[in-house]
Amino acid sequence: MVFHLRVTFKECQTGALKNTTAAIGDTILIQSDEGSRANLTGNIPSKFNAITYTLDDDEEEEEKDNERATQRNGQSQSRDANGARRSQNKDDGEPDSSEVREQTTGEVVLTNRTRLGQKEKEKHQRMKVENELKASQVALLDKKLDELRKRFEDGDIAFGSKKQKVKDMGRIQSYASIKKLPHGLKRGSLHVDEENHTILVPINNEQFVPFHISTINNVSKSSEGQWTYLRINFHTPSVGKSGVLQFPDHEDPNAIFVKELTLKNQDLKGESNHLNKAEKNIKELIKRAKVQDQEEEDRKENEANAVQAQQLKTLMGRRDALENVIIKPNLEGRKTIGNLELHQNGLRYVSTKGFKVDIPFAHVKHAFFQPCAQDELVAIIHFTLKRPLTLSNKKVVEVQFFKESGVAADDIDMRGGRRRMNDLDELELEERER
Numbered sequence: 164m165v166f167h168l169r170v171t172f173k174e175c176q177t178g179a180l181k182n183t184t185a186a187i188g189d190t191i192l193i194q195s196d197e198g199s200r201a202n203l204t205g206n207i208p209s210k211f212n213a214i215t216y217t218l219d220d221d222e223e224e225e226e227k228d229n230e231r232a233t234q235r236n237g238q239s240q241s242r243d244a245n246g247a248r249r250s251q252n253k254d255d256g257e258p259d260s261s262e263v264r265e266q267t268t269g270e271v272v273l274t275n276r277t278r279l280g281q282k283e284k285e286k287h288q289r290m291k292v293e294n295e296l297k298a299s300q301v302a303l304l305d306k307k308l309d310e311l312r313k314r315f316e317d318g319d320i321a322f323g324s325k326k327q328k329v330k331d332m333g334r335i336q337s338y339a340s341i342k343k344l345p346h347g348l349k350r351g352s353l354h355v356d357e358e359n360h361t362i363l364v365p366i367n368n369e370q371f372v373p374f375h376i377s378t379i380n381n382v383s384k385s386s387e388g389q390w391t392y393l394r395i396n397f398h399t400p401s402v403g404k405s406g407v408l409q410f411p412d413h414e415d416p417n418a419i420f421v422k423e424l425t426l427k428n429q430d431l432k433g434e435s436n437h438l439n440k441a442e443k444n445i446k447e448l449i450k451r452a453k454v455q456d457q458e459e460e461d462r463k464e465n466e467a468n469a470v471q472a473q474q475l476k477t478l479m480g481r482r483d484a485l486e487n488v489i490i491k492p493n494l495e496g497r498k499t500i501g502n503l504e505l506h507q508n509g510l511r512y513v514s515t516k517g518f519k520v521d522i523p524f525a526h527v528k529h530a531f532f533q534p535c536a537q538d539e540l541v542a543i544i545h546f547t548l549k550r551p552l553t554l555s556n557k558k559v560v561e562v563q564f565f566k567e568s569g570v571a572a573d574d575i576d577m578r579g580g581r582r583r584m585n586d587l588d589e590l591e592l593e594e595r596e597r
Contacts (some may be wrong), residue, residue: 164195165190165191165192165193165203166193167191168188168191169186169187169188169190170186170187170188171184171185171186172184172185172186176447178464185228188204189202190203190204190206191203212279213280214281215279216299221315239451248388255261258298302537329407329408330377330407330409330456331409332377332378332398332408332409333409333410334409335375335377335378337356337360337373337374337375338373339361343359344363344371344373345363348363348371350368350369351365351367352365352437353393353437353438353441355444357444357448360375360376360451360452361373361374361375361376362376362379362395362445363376364395364424364426376445376448376449376452377398379395379397380396380398380446381397382394382395382442382445382446383396384438384439384442389429390427390428390429391426391427391428391436391438392426393425393426393438393441393442394423395425395426395445396422397421397422400419400420407544422530426438460471461488475509475521475523476506476507477506477507478505478510482504482506484502484505485502485503485564485566486502487500488500488501488502488503488512488565489564489565489566489567490512490514490562490563490564491554491563491564491565492554492555492557492559492562494514494518494520494554494555495514495516495518495555499514499518500514500515501515501518503544503564508523508524508525509521509522509523509524509525510522510524521560522548522552525546525549526548526549526550527546527547528549529546530544530545530546531543532544532545533545535568540567541566541567542565542566542568543563543565544563544564544565545561546561546563547561548560548562
């Protein structure tokens with residue numbers, strides 16, 4: 164037999180709390196056979212924040228309730244076997260409100276169902292999930308860093324930024340000997356030798372000093388009064404492309420690099436002022452030298468790639484091939500059609516005009532195949548290469564082969580009005596003959 168005794172107090176005023184309703188109750192189990200009794204609610208937490216709740220859902224009210232509950236955490240109440248309440252100290256070992264208490268008598272499990280208890284439980288679970296996620300992220304980061312370190316040590320990582328070529332300034336030479344110097348130069352005038360990529364600067368009326376165009380950073384011209392000034396700025400170890408240009412070492416500690424030169428001439432308009440023409444020729448020569456350096460670098464890179472490239476081992480006799488395949492980018496014209504052949508260690512594309520493109524399997528990084536779907540009219544084979552190929556004077560790493568699978572249809576009834584009229588006449592003649 165179970166009895167529940169409950170006493171409710173209404174409009175209580177205690178301290179800062181006004182118009183408060185308090186309810187006190189206990190549940191008693193009496194076993195008639197044995198004559199024993201047990202307090203089923205004796206082990207329920209009796210802290211203020213565990214047995215109180217508010218009907219207001221506003222965040223501000225909840226914060227106030229939490230503050231009031233914190234102030235009263237110093238004291239707690241517990242019930243004895245007869246249902247009487249008594250005060251206990253906070254450190255008496257009473258269980259927290261978020262814990263689940265199990266009543267051994269009668270095998271009844273009681274769970275804290277207050278709002279504050281539920282919030283604390285959810286907060287605890289949320290913090291547990293966040294901590295597990297952070298630990299998993301740290302472990303995953305360490306794993307990825309180890310993989311990147313291993314790939315870097317094995318040389319599998321290719322940096323996206325292009326490595327700059329270092330130019331040795333000590334090997335630059337304008338003329339092999341004095342005999343190669345041009346003759347018949349105009350005294351006191353700046354001369355530009357376009358053939359040898361050199362400018363000849365007059366030091367006095369009869370002597371000239373050659374400067375290779377690779378040593379010049381830029382030139383600028385200005386006019387002031389009746390004079391025209393031409394300023395020539397040179398590359399030095401501390402100015403310009405000091406990381407790209409390698410300058411020679413000098414044994415003489417007093418040796419210095421020429422940073423700039425300024426030439427002046429009377430301001431004459433047009434071709435009469437030789438500094439105007441010299442400035443134009445020097446700028447054009449600088450552009451030409453840059454283009455030649457780039458072409459030289461490309462040529463050396465192509466030669467290195469050709470040496471490292473794996474030669475295609477062709478098969479003699481009959482071999483598997485895809486006929487009438489289109490390549491992108493185009494080799495010539497608007498559309499390039501040819502056959503894609505399968506060989507021992509790679510593929511070879513041969514166009515109808517005789518152009519050949521070899522793709523060894525060792526140079527293929529990724530390969531994709533897109534079959535012809537119901538709503539598509541093309542089948543595609545796409546390759547991403549490890550080393551660029553030169554097609555139509557362009558370096559490409561993406562090469563695609565595709566074939567159109569659509570069938571052309573021709574309506575014989577729509578070939579022209581004149582033919583339709585002739586067909587009608589023939590039909591009439593056949594009917595008359597019948």
